[in-house]
Amino acid sequence: MPGQRPVKFKLLRAFVPVPGVKGEPIEIARPVPAAVCFPNAKGGLRMVDSDEIRKLARESSQRLTLALGKV
Amino acid sequence: MINVCEYIDDFYVDQGLDVVEINVNEIWGVLGAITQQFPSPLGIAEASPFKKVAAFTTYFTAQRPIITNLPEPRFGLLASHQNAIVAFSLCVDSLHGALIKCPKRGDIILKNRIQISQHFWKDLMVMLSNSLPSQHFNCVSLIYEALTYQANPDASYDRVI
Numbered sequence: 001m002p003g004q005r006p007v008k009f010k011l012l013r014a015f016v017p018v019p020g021v022k023g024e025p026i027e028i029a030r031p032v033p034a035a036v037c038f039p040n041a042k043g044g045l046r047m048v049d050s051d052e053i054r055k056l057a058r059e060s061s062q063r064l065t066l067a068l069g070k071v
Numbered sequence: 072m073i074n075v076c077e078y079i080d081d082f083y084v085d086q087g088l089d090v091v092e093i094n095v096n097e098i099w100g101v102l103g104a105i106t107q108q109f110p111s112p113l114g115i116a117e118a119s120p121f122k123k124v125a126a127f128t129t130y131f132t133a134q135r136p137i138i139t140n141l142p143e144p145r146f147g148l149l150a151s152h153q154n155a156i157v158a159f160s161l162c163v164d165s166l167h168g169a170l171i172k173c174p175k176r177g178d179i180i181l182k183n184r185i186q187i188s189q190h191f192w193k194d195l196m197v198m199l200s201n202s203l204p205s206q207h208f209n210c211v212s213l214i215y216e217a218l219t220y221q222a223n224p225d226a227s228y229d230r231v232i
Contacts, residue, residue, distance in 0.1 A: 053074050053077050053078050053081075054077055054078070054080075054081040055081075056078070056164040057077070057078040057079070057080070057081035057082040057160075057164075058081050058082070058084070058085045060082065060160040060161075060163070060164055061081070061082045061083075061085035061086055061160075062085055064156075064160070065085070065086070065145065067189055068145055068146070068189065069145075
């Protein structure tokens with residue numbers, strides 16, 4: 001069933017939910033469809049894949065850095 | 072869940088931080104609340120993209136899942152407003168290219184990204200940091216809608232009042 005399958009999720013470089021297990025692959029059941037974040041149903045937000053969301057985050061972060069300099 | 076964590080991760084990596092502490096349970100809470108307690112009678116399936124991002128933003132800022140502050144030399148007094156900053160950034164990204172399905176006007180793609188001034192951004196982050204879904208959902212939705220239509224004037228309804 002779409003959105004219900006478990007997904008392999010390798011902990012991210014900067015993402016440390018549990019101290020001491022950084023870098024360890026874990027498996028997270030996904031009861032909430034990914035489309036919750038970027039649903040493409042009615043009035044839909046853009047659906048993006050993992051690589052694109054990382055790219056968007058970096059671009060937005062860089063945009064803020066350039067815009068702010070120092071607040 | 073993974074999308075949100077990946078977004079936070081790369082946002083912080085780009086800011087030069089090696090570690091960001093995230094309360095995963097709170098992120099689950101945000102995503103669960105959006106689906107189970109969407110703050111509009113329309114429900115998440117029928118809601119506009121503006122209501123969707125407003126629900127995400129207000130639940131995110133209320134739950135505060137990101138514990139690590141942003142770098143103070145760059146963000147100053149707003150360094151502790153990381154949840155509002157990341158939520159707004161993610162929502163602006165997701166609205167860029169979003170599709171509005173209007174029964175009367177057909178499908179409308181929001182081609183242009185929201186852009187705001189530094190001054191507006193600072194005040195908005197302070198406001199969003201104190202927002203709650205029960206009190207500010209509609210206001211935040213209208214802010215997203217107004218900013219989106221400012222960037223995409225052709226997507227707006229006719230201004231008749």
